[in-house]
Amino acid sequence: MPFAEVSTDIITQFTAIVGNENVIVDAEKRFAYSHDETEDYSFLPDVVLKPTTPEEISAIMRLCNQHHIAVTPRGGGTGLSGGALPIEKGVVISMERFNKIISIDELNLQATVEPGVITEVFQNAVKEKGLFYPPDPASRGSCFIGGNVSENSGGPKAVKYGVTRDYVLNLEVVLPTGDIIWTGANVLKNSTGYNLTQLMCGSEGTLGIITKIVFKLRGLPQKSVLLLMPFVTNEEACKAIAEIFRAGITPSGMEFFEREAAMKTIDYCEKIYAAKVTTQFPENMDAYLLCELDGNDDEVLMRDAERVMAVVENFQAGEILFADSELQKEELWKIRKNISPGVQAYSLNKAEDVVVPRANLPKLIVGIKQIGHRYGFNSVCYGHLGDGNLHINVLKEQMSDEDWNTKVNDGIAEIFSLAVSLGGTLSGEHGIGIAKKPFMNIAMREANLHVMRGIKKAFDPNGILNPGKIF
Amino acid sequence: MPFAEVSTDIITQFTAIVGNENVIVDAEKRFAYSHDETEDYSFLPDVVLKPTTPEEISAIMRLCNQHHIAVTPRGGGTGLSGGALPIEKGVVISMERFNKIISIDELNLQATVEPGVITEVFQNAVKEKGLFYPPDPASRGSCFIGGNVSENSGGPKAVKYGVTRDYVLNLEVVLPTGDIIWTGANVLKNSTGYNLTQLMCGSEGTLGIITKIVFKLRGLPQKSVLLLMPFVTNEEACKAIAEIFRAGITPSGMEFFEREAAMKTIDYCEKIYAAKVTTQFPENMDAYLLCELDGNDDEVLMRDAERVMAVVENFQAGEILFADSELQKEELWKIRKNISPGVQAYSLNKAEDVVVPRANLPKLIVGIKQIGHRYGFNSVCYGHLGDGNLHINVLKEQMSDEDWNTKVNDGIAEIFSLAVSLGGTLSGEHGIGIAKKPFMNIAMREANLHVMRGIKKAFDPNGILNPGKIF
CATH class of the missing domain: 3.30.465.10 (Uridine Diphospho-n-acetylenolpyruvylglucosamine Reductase; domain 3)
Structure with missing residues (x-):
């Protein structure tokens, strides 16, 4: 059953619920709600509403449920899988005024x-x-x-x-x-x-x-130490991770990034913050781990840091940088946190977010590069490897649109299949939305999807809320 | 739609799936599967099956789904809310052979x-x-x-x-x-x-x-310390708990029990283990807290133990026992773990399991005793109060069956209402099963139950699996 259009009569009723100033019909203003940070997707909603109470939302939902109008809730618009995009048009409910x-x-x-x-x-x-x-x-x-x-x-x-x-x-x-x-x-x-x-x-x-x-x-933990650990290859970095945890240490951060991710992000940061990055990233290294330990006891922290360094010595690693000032810690985290926008600024890309059991990371990262080689795409890898969650930004660069929409998707499907075969799955933290939806059958059997559809129906018998997402 | 009986033809088919020796039809043997540790409930299943593979269970489920036969899965039979009882007869699937x-x-x-x-x-x-x-x-x-x-x-x-x-x-x-x-x-x-x-x-x-x-x-944490802390009243003990957490300490155990719970359990333990309990529980105290701290560093542990003791000094507390031998720790935990069977041995009881935000425990415990006083029942309270989870064993003692089945239930409903009014709910860890099912509307609105029924339907369209539980 197709969704109904938002008529002027319905708009009048929305206005009665949330007030005139919280009903956006102007096309230019609506455009801001048509996209998030997922690739280059854009879907214009018919109307954007900005309620402030559960009761207002309840009234909106009753109306839309009765008239079979699609409703898409929206947060900050930073999603990476298109979950907040109104692909069936209708109403976007922006939660921006629920800010207390x-x-x-x-x-x-x-x-x-x-x-x-x-x-x-x-x-x-x-x-x-x-x-x-x-x-x-x-x-x-x-x-x-x-x-x-x-x-x-x-x-x-x-x-x-x-x-x-x-x-x-x-x-x-x-x-x-x-x-x-x-x-x-x-x-x-x-x-x-x-x-x-x-x-x-x-x-x-x-x-x-x-x-x-x-x-x-x-x-709140009162203290932390931060180590930047360079490795000759991605695989060596990944191998070191499992051994650090096996040694009984639980870092409060265990981030991985390829040298290419670091270099592109340094360029990006120097541009947007208009300030030179001072940290020296050891050269001739393919990958870095950023390892944070936190707690309340300096001695315990230092002992754990020494244990991490002792483990890393067993791998092909370069000299470890011990970030000893707050300023340097901040710079390192700033670089890490800007990798996604940094890569985004460099090239249109598809941001993947697979997750596997930690000890299977070496096989995953080697496999991803082989798949990219076979399908002819570059990728930049980084992420939260302490919990097995790898972000892969597949780059469009000079690729034709046709290759981008067909060949690359086949390659991505192979990456997902590899992750699943390693005991992992499609998304660790970005969600499925619309971007990963075509790949759900790689991670699940029809019986899983059938149960999920039944759950959806239990909450949303008419299927009006955020339609077309996940499955 | 009523459930079908298990015919001899169906028994033959079960036998083909799991083998003759794993189909129990003998009434005496079936009796062991008719009850768990919930009050004095007993429901005899028509047949007990002991499969060993998912495929065998799948074949059983398909058969029962087709013929609309009730199926109740069963674990160790230690449940305290009757979740594993075959109230609609039919098949019990005992999981005892899934033991690898x-x-x-x-x-x-x-x-x-x-x-x-x-x-x-x-x-x-x-x-x-x-x-x-x-x-x-x-x-x-x-x-x-x-x-x-x-x-x-x-x-x-x-x-x-x-x-x-x-x-x-x-x-x-x-x-x-x-x-x-x-x-x-x-x-x-x-x-x-x-x-x-x-x-x-x-x-x-x-x-x-x-x-x-x-x-x-x-x-595995390598070390632990254990403190037995006596308090003049239940309320003082409960107040101390929130303050210990507020001081930034996270104990690995924060157990509460009333003196009566301890005394009844000591009697019970001395009988079943045929050994004298040597720990002296300070007298003229209404309640005890058993506080465990664990970790890998002796110094950090001792420092935290001292901080706990400093907090407790601000309350009406007796002398703290610092359990310094493994033997004494074991004895204290043995007493704590035997409270439930200890109270059970003393009197038929209804075991409740409410949970509230930690800082609301003083109001909860005072209110429970007032409710008991009003309805004329004794209760023994104990539990995991560090996470706000209080067990209340309401005792039958010399009460008539009629009062037990009516008046007491009204009192229990009041206890649940009190817990909910304090931001809590009916069960922290024992589940709802059949014992708490009549009280679910105290914790939830009809819309919640409606969604839950829809979820149930998504998994179990014909309602054959563990029917009559929760809602």
Whole structure:
């Protein structure tokens, strides 16, 4: 059944719900809501709405459900799989006005926030109270915390502290039918019915619209050390990772990047920040690991750092840089966090996000380069290799559009098949959205997809919410 | 639609699937599968089957689905909410022959096991490799690890290390339709479609039958200290807990028990172990906290222990016992772990398992005693109070059957309402099963239950798997 168009009568009703100033019909203004950071996709919605309460969203959903109008919820627009794009047109609900931190409960180590709060704003508010919200996506300066929940974002700290879903205790959600529910309770453990909270995390806005989030917090670690470790080959770097964990050390960051990623990002950073990068990246090296250790005890940290260095000595590694000033640590993290926009600035690319068991990384990274060689594409690899999550930016460079849309996709399918054959899967933290949807059958059997479709139907009987995503 | 009876023809077909020796029809032998550790419930199944492969279970499910026969999966039979009881008769599938630890992967810190492995057997196998599987239910010596996943079991370590679901990476599941799926991948982070893995955890055997589990493991902490801290009142003990966490300390155990729980359990332990308990529990105290700290560094541990003691000084507490020998630690944990059977041996009881935000525990515990006073029942309280999870054993003692089945249930409903009003919920780790099912509407709105029923239908269109549980 095709979706209905948004008529002027419906617009009038939207206006009655959210007020005139929160209904965007102007085409130029709508355009900003037609794309995110996924390749060059763009889909113009019929109308953009900016509600501020769950009740307003409920009224919108009831109306759209009744008239079979497609609704796409949108956070900060930093998604890398197209999850927030209105591919069936209709309504975009922008969550930008849900931007309040409702409470930070220091006694229970919990916080209640609205989904439109920018992740970094929330991190800093919590930090001011001596507390810690670990998930830290590279886009933290502009992404919304609700988008983080919907895509189950990770970031560098996930290796020690877990991903977004590990911090979500409870969610207020407006269902596609307009019902407003809390998915669970504000508790650390819960065996009371099906875990709707965890089901919502990573469901990419297809099951309901999150309007409040109760997060678990932690105490803030007071100290950290940062090591930049160069390796002669990608494979040697990947091999070292599993051995570091096997030695019983749990770094709070274990980031990998190819030399090419570092070089392109240094160019990019020097341009946008208009400042020279001072860190010297040892030459004649193919890959680097950025290893962070955190805690509250200098001695324990130094002992662990020495143990990491002792492990790395068994591999073909260069001289390790021990970042000893806050300034140098910041510079190294700035480079790491700018790899994605840095590569983006260099060439149109497809950003993949596979994940495998850590010890299978060497086979993965060697295989990816062989596949690229066979299909004729370059790729830049980097990512959170401590938890087995590799980002692969496949570059268009001078490739023809035809090759880009056919040959390259076949190569990417091979990369996914390789990841799955190594016990892994398609996406570690970016989600499926529309960009990875054609590849879902590589990771799942029809029976899985059948169950997922049934779950979707349980929440959204008419299929109006974020249609055409995931499966 | 009523369930079909298990005819002799169906029995013949079951025999063809699992072999004659794995089909139990003898009434006396079936009786062992009619009850668990929940109150005095007993429901006799028509037949008990003991398959050993997912394919056998698949064949059983297809047959039962076709003939509309109720199927109830069963683990170790230690459940406290009746989740494994065949209330609609039909088939019990006992998972006792799925008892293999398939692999312990030291490089990836993962293990793959069958669900019929006894939890303690798995813990020990992992420990032998210097690794750590933290979930530690009191019934670990007889419960099955698959039951732990299905009820999302916790135990004392959950306060620092999380509950069972935090260790589940991937599950092989036979769906009620007979399809066999893996729910996810063997990876630490995953944003590839709906999180079926987490949905299975805590679903109490109503969505599918788990046939393999991939667990995440940790490094084994090498050292621990244990403090027994007496308090003049329950309320003071509860107040101290929140302050200990607020001081930035994360104990690896923070157990609470009333003096009455300790005394009854000491009697019980002295009887069943035929050995005197040597620990002196300070008198004139209403409650005790058992606080464990673990790690790898003696100095850090001693420093944290001193910080805990400094916090406790601000409350009405007695002299703290610092358990300094392995023998004394063992004895204290033995007493803690035997509270449930100890109270059980004393009187028929209803075991509740509410959970609230930690700082609301003082209000909860005071309220529970007031409710008991009003309804005329005694209760023994204990539990994992570091994560806000309180067990309340409501005692029958000399109460009439009529009062037990009506008045007491009204009182329990009030306890649940109190927990929910404090931001908590019905069950932290025991599940809902049949025992808490009448109270679900206290914790959830109809819209929640409606979605849960839809999820159930997506997995089990004919409603044959573990019918009548949860909602």
